[in-house]
Amino acid sequence: MKTLIKNAAVYDPKNNLNEKLDILIEGKTIIEINENIKDQGYKLIDAEEKIVIPALIDMHVHLREPGYEEKETVKTGCEAAAAGGFSAVAAMPNTNPVADNPAVVEHLNLKSKEALVKVYPIGSITQGSEGKKLSEIGTLAKTGVKALSDDGQPVMNSEIMRRAMEYASAFNLPIIDHCEDKNLSKDGVMHEGYYSTIFGLQGIPAASEEVMVARDIVLAEMTGIHLHIAHLSTEGSLNLVKDAKERGVNVTFEVTPHHLILTDKAVENYNPDMKVHPPLRSKTDRDVLQKALEDGIIDVLATDHAPHTYEDKLGEFDYAANGISGLETALGLLHNFFIKEKLINWQDLVRMY
Numbered sequence: 001m002k003t004l005i006k007n008a009a010v011y012d013p014k015n016n017l018n019e020k021l022d023i024l025i026e027g028k029t030i031i032e033i034n035e036n037i038k039d040q041g042y043k044l045i046d047a048e049e050k051i052v053i054p055a056l057i058d059m060h061v062h063l064r065e066p067g068y069e070e071k072e073t074v075k076t077g078c079e080a081a082a083a084g085g086f087s088a089v090a091a092m093p094n095t096n097p098v099a100d101n102p103a104v105v106e107h108l109n110l111k112s113k114e115a116l117v118k119v120y121p122i123g124s125i126t127q128g129s130e131g132k133k134l135s136e137i138g139t140l141a142k143t144g145v146k147a148l149s150d151d152g153q154p155v156m157n158s159e160i161m162r163r164a165m166e167y168a169s170a171f172n173l174p175i176i177d178h179c180e181d182k183n184l185s186k187d188g189v190m191h192e193g194y195y196s197t198i199f200g201l202q203g204i205p206a207a208s209e210e211v212m213v214a215r216d217i218v219l220a221e222m223t224g225i226h227l228h229i230a231h232l233s234t235e236g237s238l239n240l241v242k243d244a245k246e247r248g249v250n251v252t253f254e255v256t257p258h259h260l261i262l263t264d265k266a267v268e269n270y271n272p273d274m275k276v277h278p279p280l281r282s283k284t285d286r287d288v289l290q291k292a293l294e295d296g297i298i299d300v301l302a303t304d305h306a307p308h309t310y311e312d313k314l315g316e317f318d319y320a321a322n323g324i325s326g327l328e329t330a331l332g333l334l335h336n337f338f339i340k341e342k343l344i345n346w347q348d349l350v351r352m353y
């Protein structure tokens with residue numbers, strides 16, 4: 001049975017499509033995209049007033065399995081992804097146990113077979129993401145991991161990060177970098193600035209992110225690896241990455257919808273849902289990221305989808321878990337705040353996913 005989608009506004013930057021077209025599908029394959037495809041008794045979908053874009057890929061997602069199935073599973077996370085318009089996600093390794101060895105990755109690969117969307121595994125940089133000893137990078141590479149990351153934790157030791165980059169480049173794996181200097185962020189729970197003072201909460205300075213972005217750019221330059229900065233959130237980090245790119249360093253970065261939309265003011269009322277890592281930053285930072293979006297210099301949009309149980313987010317702000325769910329809301333938010341406002345168009349959005 002073939003399906004014909006009629007009169008869709010089709011946006012696909014890769015194939016340079018930006019017009020009203022019909023799409024003919026057989027099984028799971030698109031067999032024709034054209035003007036006025038004749039209906040020969042196909043199953044008809046009228047897409048007048050609707051848009052069709054290529055399914056998106058979210059390269060920064062926490063599926064929580066194994067170990068934290070009460071928060072999310074591969075199955076539920078992939079259902080959320082499909083509902084949000086994603087056909088593939090990359091799963092961060094900070095599960096329990098951490099994906100620092102082939103067995104955990106194979107477990108994820110097995111679970112992913114039944115999932116609604118494709119799951120790309122990410123292996124950890126260090127054992128247990130503790131930042132002390134390198135993971136089995138060579139054997140992880142054989143299980144099909146697409147990148148290495150200790151997301152959730154920074155690799156504080158520069159020597160270990162250097163070695164990780166050297167090993168990773170031998171296997172052609174990029175490093176996805178959670179940039180945070182723990183000595184600077186300490187017990188901070190929100191962005192350090194005017195509002196942390198007003199709200200009486202311990203702050204995390206922008207510098208805790210920026211010093212690590214700077215360090216790892218230097219190390220990436222030295223080792224020649226592809227460094228990808230996860231959830232970039234400050235003006236200073238953006239400037240560092242822009243400078244590095246100009247010098248020809250192989251560095252890319254992603255920004256989350258919540259850092260593009262919200263600011264540290266949202267922490268008023270001590271709503272634990274607003275507790276994320278890195279924290280919601282100042283209006284200046286947020287505005288600079290929006291300008292970068294408008295200028296088309298953001299490499300990737302990624303949700304950092306990090307679901308928790310109701311109990312994890314209950315209680316005092318200081319003790320609530322870090323993280324926000326994003327897979328089901330990202331597309332709607334980006335449409336509402338940026339496409340409708342004409343800061344970007346659908347092609348721009350597709351290009352960044």
Ligand SMILES: [Zn+2]
Binds near residue numbers: 152178230277
């Ligand atoms: Zn992170």
Ligand SMILES: [Zn+2]
Binds near residue numbers: 060062151152
């Ligand atoms: Zn993350």
